[in-house]
Amino acid sequence: MKKIVKIVPMIVLAFAFLLIGCNSDQETTTVNEESTAKSKVPNMDADWIEIGYIKDGMPYITFDTKKALTTLSANMKKYANIDANYTSVYVASIDDTYNLLFEGDTYRTSFYVKVIESPSKLEVANATTTIAAHRKITCTTSECSHESTGCAVKYDRENNDLPYCSPCANGGKCTKTDLSSAEAAEAAAGVF
Numbered sequence: 001m002k003k004i005v006k007i008v009p010m011i012v013l014a015f016a017f018l019l020i021g022c023n024s025d026q027e028t029t030t031v032n033e034e035s036t037a038k039s040k041v042p043n044m045d046a047d048w049i050e051i052g053y054i055k056d057g058m059p060y061i062t063f064d065t066k067k068a069l070t071t072l073s074a075n076m077k078k079y080a081n082i083d084a085n086y087t088s089v090y091v092a093s094i095d096d097t098y099n100l101l102f103e104g105d106t107y108r109t110s111f112y113v114k115v116i117e118s119p120s121k122l123e124v125a126n127a128t129t130t131i132a133a134h135r136k137i138t139c140t141t142s143e144c145s146h147e148s149t150g151c152a153v154k155y156d157r158e159n160n161d162l163p164y165c166s167p168c169a170n171g172g173k174c175t176k177t178d179l180s181s182a183e184a185a186e187a188a189a190g191v192f
Contacts, residue, residue, distance in 0.1 A: 047136040048114060051100060052091065054129040059091035059098065059113075063191075071191045072102050072109065080177045082107060082140055091131065094152045095166075100133045108145035109138050112153035112163065135191070136179050139165035143172025150174065 052061045069086045076082040084107035091113060092101050098113035116130040137153055144150035151174035152166045165174045 048132045048134055050130055051113070051133045052131050054115065054131060059131060061089065061091060061100075065089050068191045069102065073104075075191065076107075076109065076138075076140065076177075079179060080138075080140065080175065082109075082175070084109065084140070092148075094149050095154075097152075097154070098131060099152045103145065106142045106145065107140055108142075108151065109140040110152045111135065111138055112155065134163075137163045138177045139174055140177065141168060141172060141174045144168030144170050144174065 051063055052059060054060070068089055073084055073086050076084050084102075084104050086102040086104045086107070086109070088104075089100065089102045091098055094110075098115060099110040100113050102109045111133040114132045114134065116132060134153070139151045139153050141151035147169055149166060150168035150170070150172070153163055154166050155161045155163055163176075163178070165176045168174055
């Protein structure tokens with residue numbers, strides 16, 4: 001009985017705080033919908049991943065490039081049976097589009113890059129354009145890896161935006177790797 005007598009005042013005190021705290025004369029905060037809309041990053045499906053930004057016409061990569069080079073080398077061997085040793089990675093403009101290029105002594109692998117003209121979730125001052133890579137499709141070559149436009153991921157605008165690999169100018173082989181979403185997520189883990 002003594003325990004109940006001790007608990008009742010505590011319950012009354014809690015209700016009093018609740019009633020006092022829920023006053024209708026309190027200030028309310030209004031949401032500025034214009035600023036909220038500006039802060040939203042466009043929704044990208046799971047096959048796209050943000051990799052950097054473009055500032056003053058120059059693309060910048062924001063992921064760990066050393067880790068990406070090592071991981072992609074291992075994943076290309078595992079998923080595409082391509083034994084590549086990548087040593088550099090950069091974003092290049094190819095025929096009015098962008099590709100993320102991984103290069104080594106023998107092989108070059110490209111990922112298509114989408115340009116997003118809106119504020120980024122990246123905390124980079126003055127970044128106005130985000131770039132995202134499509135991690136499901138790659139094009140890889142050893143036969144035209146030194147060509148500037150050969151074996152790059154492209155999308156056929158006249159054929160339902162189906163992805164394809166641009167041909168090598170020298171007629172060399174270009175391998176397209178098209179992973180399922182689950183495989184792409186696993187293969188890209190650690191790359192971006």
